[in-house]
Amino acid sequence: MKSALQGIFSRKKIKKLSRDLLFDLIGSIFFGIGIYNFVSAADFAPGGVSGLAIILNYFSDLPIGLGTLLINIPIIAISFKTLGSNFLARTFRTVLVSTLFIDLVCPLLPVYSGERLLSAIFAGALVGIGLAVIYHNGSSSGGSDLIIMSIRRKRPHMSLGQVTMAIDGIIIISGGLVYGNIDAILYGFVYSAILTLVMDKLLYGFVSGKLAVIITDPEHTKAMSHAITSKLVRGATVLNGKGSYTEAVKDVILCACSRSQLAELHALVREIDDDVMVIVTSYDEAYGRGFLPVDTSR
Known part of the structure; x- marks a missing residue:
């Protein structure tokens, strides 16, 4: 029993867990501020699960972080067989950390309510930084990432960009219908473009x-x-x-x-x-x- 506990709580494993949690926290800070403090008051839905959570929040006042977690749970369960337990455990940990930060810490910070275009640009940049930190540590933000990865495992010939655009496009357009104006759709695509640009630059731009x-x-x-x-x-x-x-x-x-x-x-x-x-x-x-x-x- 003692040796089993020592194996679970070994110094190496504790050090790795601490490192992983630090990366999750840093990524969640950028991700959460981008979503809650810039997007939530700008009346547009970004792509991905966070966009769905914002739409749910619009109709039901369900906290954005909790909504993200609830949507992610069935997606993680469905992806279990395809992506494996280790990666999904890391993903669930990351989603849980970001959920807590979005719902408990972000409301304590000021929410930007100025130009919607600036909201889209800065939110995309912040979320792009956050996701780059999370991906760099071998985890993911869940949601559409898991759907895309599962599809790619079963249908490797499919274009990753096309699948991403299709999923994000549906959510962004749905947000435009919810908010009742074409600008919401345009700002959603601006957000996605900035996010992709910043994330790719951080992940690949300095080593490519x-x-x-x-x-x-x-x-x-x-x-x-x-x-x-x-x-x-x-x-x-x-x-x-x-x-x-x-x-x-x-x-x-x-x-x-x-x-x-x-x-x-x-x-x-x-x-x-x-x-x-x-x-x-x-x-x-x-x-x-x-x-x-x-x-x-x-």
Whole structure:
């Protein structure tokens, strides 16, 4: 019995739980203020479960946080088989923390009742920051996130963006019908656009970059690799290739770099080989030496 309790309350697990709760709290602060102190008085419904909770609050005075929790409970239960218990337990913890913050703390703070456009912009930015913090810690805000993830597990060919737009669009348009004006719909979409922009920038914008695929003759490979290493201070990987039509032997150099280094990379390889072929694509994240560390704690 004692050993079992020690396993449950080990220092490592307590430390991880404390860290998770801290991330949940920080994310909930931004999320809750955005929803309660900016959206609730602006007469429009944002997308997602929070939008449904605001619509319910309009008709019944049900607290927004509690409404969010009640809507999330059946969604979490339905998603259990598809998404697994560990992730859903983290999600429920996050939803519970945000519910308590929205209903107990946010009412103590001033509510913005000025320009609705400013409400939509600042709410989108705040909620985007909050969700980025929550997602970064391997949790979610529940609701439409779980629906989208479940659909993607069963139908991986479906576009995530299309599913998100469909769900949010229905809720935002419903909000417009409830509030009885087209502006409510427009502000709802402004909110969603700002939220997506801020969240993506925080999650991917500072670690994303460009992947250059450089195809050249083998005699130029060493010079190009040296130039990339010494002048760009970037690593490169060399693969052996062959032209499908000419069957000429080629080397393929892979180089991950920042957007700002792309022009210099082009100039370097062109200076060495006028006939070089460069294909550029984007990446959201890169893990390993010189990039993001591989996180094995989750």
